[in-house]
Amino acid sequence: MFEILLNHYPVLLKGLTTTLVVSLSAIALGLVLGVLLAFGLTSQYHLVRWPCGLYRSFWRGTPILLQLLLVYYLLPEIGIEIAPISAAILALTLNTAAFQAEIFRSGISHIPAGQIEAARMAGISAWQTRRRIIMPQVFRLTLPPLTNEIITILKNSSLISVIAVTELMRVSEQIASRTFQPLETYLAAALLYLAVNLVLARISAYLERRMTGGLATE
């Protein structure tokens, strides 16, 4: 296993970099979309809630592998030429947005309504109330499930090898078929995924410890 790591580290690192770029881009873009969707899911207007709920149901209710293939094959069909890596980021973004929206929706529902009324009575607009009063608390409340989602996306990014993105998983497959050492190669890849996710979990735990002050107690 270590022999594989040593002999093939330039390609493995390149694959890992692609994995990180795709996953982290999808997580960041998915966060923006997820927050907007969560606002939609908690809207007082049925006409806003309904399409957001439909979106969430689709992307949570179908396999991510299928979603990848759909995005990859559907876009050229409607005249949009897109590189595999962009298609991968797009599919993972659309997927994680649904899960993140659900995480944020649950966080938003835990903010006491009175805090929002207090903001509105002070003249703070609905949008500023979301930005300054609700979301800072929601990010703190939802950090543990959000970390889970980030780790899930990092692991699920291994599926994008099926649309020919040379990320860590695909690179490992290539090495395995060249060296005839599949077990050692895949163990090495597992070690790399694990290392990245352990670092992420530690960062999250550190942030959680630092942010215990000043949370909703009602």
Added chain:
Amino acid sequence: MPMADTLSPPPTAKQKAIVEAHGISKQFGDLEVLTNIDFSLAPSEVVCVIGPSGSGKSTLLRCLAFLEPYDHGSVYINGKLLGYEDRSGKRVRTSEKRVDEVRAPVGMVFQHFHLWPHRTALENVTEALRLVNGLSRGDAEAEGMAMLEQVGLAERAGHFPESLSGGQKQRVAIARALAMRPRVMFFDEPTSALDPELVGEVLDVMKKLAADGMTMVIVTHEMGFAAKVADRVIFMDQGSVVESSPPATLFRHPKSERLQQFLNTWRERHID
């Protein structure tokens, strides 16, 4: 709090109500919680609303602030209709922005304080100064400190709500409302969630406000406070105003049987 109308009042404006409600009604599902309420509040007037729980007194206050949309009737703040507008003869809800504009003269204090837990005491007070009034951080903090000073909590400015007592939290909430320079303050059972020994410090702040000429509507169970501070006491029962008089009259000569009963129950509980 200086009142604009003491400076150069047009003769009629002095009589003009800051808050006025005509025939407001409110239903939650099939339950009618407010029935045809008229209400008027003159500048510098202090009105206490009392009544058994479920009598609709909190709902009335929330309707006057449009935290609950009322179903029928009208509420005017400084002569402007709150929450609705006439559009070609049909009554429609106004935008949230318009609601904010009309109720800008109203400050509100809640039973459960509703401070923002991720902000310090000072930040709770300065938040709206910065976001709504567009003050710089320095100006907002100077203003915020002055408000905390007024409620006797300047030394707690850097504390988060979780490390404040209930009484201190409520005083910060009062400072937060005062920071926006309201012309009228609504208090929704401001001492009901407090331990008995903390009630006094909050009532003291409110007394001082009343003495400074602040216009106030206070939903409360504190009869002693109402008797001493209110210009007028309103007794509500089952969604209606049953009696409305100066405290001396209302407490000593209750006309209706319901108020007599309510006061008797209260006395029995507070003499034991």
